[in-house]
Amino acid sequence: MTEPAATLPAYDRAALTPGIVHIGLGNFHRAHQAVYLDDLFALGESHDWAIIGAGVRAPDAAMREALKAQDYLSTVIELDPSGRRARRVGSMIDFVPVEAGNGPLIAALSRPEIRIVSLTVTEGGYFMDSAGRFDATATEIRADAANPEAPGTAFGAILAALKARRAAGIPAFTVMSCDNLPGNGHVTRQVVVGLAKLFDPELASWVEANVAFPNGMVDRITPATGERERAMARAFGLDDPVPVTCEPFRQWVLEDHFPAGRPALEKVGVIFTEHVHAYETMKIRILNGGHAIIAYPGGLMDIDLVHEDMAEPLVSAFLDKVEREEIIPIVPPVPDTDLNAYYAIIRERFSNPEVADTVRRLCLDGSNRQPKFIVLSIRDNLARGVVPKGLILESALWARYCAGVTDSGAVIAPNDPNWDALTARAKAAKDDPAAWLAMSEVYGDLGQNPDVVSAFTEALNALYARGARAVITEYLAS
Structure with missing residues (x-):
């Protein structure tokens, strides 16, 4: 069955400039945060908040190659029982090379125009123990603490970039978790500060005083991609190896705590509240x-x-x-x-x-x-x-x-x-x-x-x- 053509971005992508680095380009991010920003850009708003993609794992490198081949566009197919709808989401304009030691990622995070670093690294990717405390004994955390200039985790890269920004007199970015965790901002703060305390207590104190970690709630059911989903993309005339399918429903609730600024997401349905x-x-x-x-x-x-x-x-x-x-x-x-x-x-x-x-x-x-x-x-x-x-x-x-x-x-x-x-x-x-x-x-x-x-x-x-x-x-x- 051939579906109607996919909707294309309703704005000039060449005019976008980056304001966000997002670490963890899985299906959920591309069907959620990236879609909200795509909608916002279509209103002619916040064009200085485009996304640079990033990752710290081997599968992220494969995702980068797939998306780079299609100019970083993502196919998002909404699975409405009344009829499927496809769109090409254009809110991401680049993807950092994935390398051991995360040098390219640290360089991207150090850029002055990057004011938000967002994360989807899965619920289990935050190095928390069974009591809900930062696990300083985790192997990857200990490796980052021993070699903070060439870290292996997203949190180590964030700290290396914050250290570089502090040295250069560049204000700190906001760190925004988009993972499905209770108190995800508080959790992220624990991990970043906890890791810093292991190798640079002064940096840890600076992070506590200068970096915002807003809490947020995210929601959208987004199945894994397989041949069924690739066939759906082909039905819309798109040969995309990594399409995303999702339900029509979506929700995003955020604390409005962004000292370095933020896109006007309230204009596309994001709820800003102190009651996250x-x-x-x-x-x-x-x-x-x-x-x-x-x-x-x-x-x-x-x-x-x-x-x-x-x-x-x-x-x-x-x-x-x-x-x-x-x-x-x-x-x-x-x-x-x-x-x-x-x-x-x-x-x-x-x-x-x-x-x-x-x-x-x-x-x-x-x-x-x-x-x-x-x-x-x-x-x-x-x-x-x-x-x-x-x-x-x-x-x-x-x-x-x-x-x-x-x-x-x-x-x-x-x-x-x-x-x-x-x-x-x-x-x-x-x-x-x-x-x-x-x-x-x-x-x-x-x-x-x-x-x-x-x-x-x-x-x-x-x-x-x-x-x-x-x-x-x-x-x-x-």
């Missing part, structure tokens, strides 16, 4: 928590795609019951937002068949996601005197999934950075469910809570004895 944490809590608990709730039942039932998962009545009803009884009641108020209406939008987004997001992607990296998306909600329920049996069942479903086989006996391929350790622990938990809750890096002290241990033990034993379908059916009837 409220939006962030809503999104992490209702959306990300909701993803986890549907992920592991779907995985154990051999369901491949998220919209098919939502079409399974048991999974859909499980999501509804847990969200309405155990999540929405603990989410604090959000300015100008009806939480039930927000949840209705989430259900619609999860059910979008065009996105074709995979259950496996939702199941990925539970060891990193569960503490943020599920365990916090368990704690908040306990604090209000409620034992959240639905959320605890979700955690038991995760444990059962990590045993490595579905209810039908199909093998589950490794799906977590700690998969081998999780699988070993899951097998031990079949006979001793409390062994799973003993993972303090995930559960903290919840493994000592008798109500949690009792509910988890009952749920996991039932999952092994009767399977996910039967256990969820019993939960829904309770």
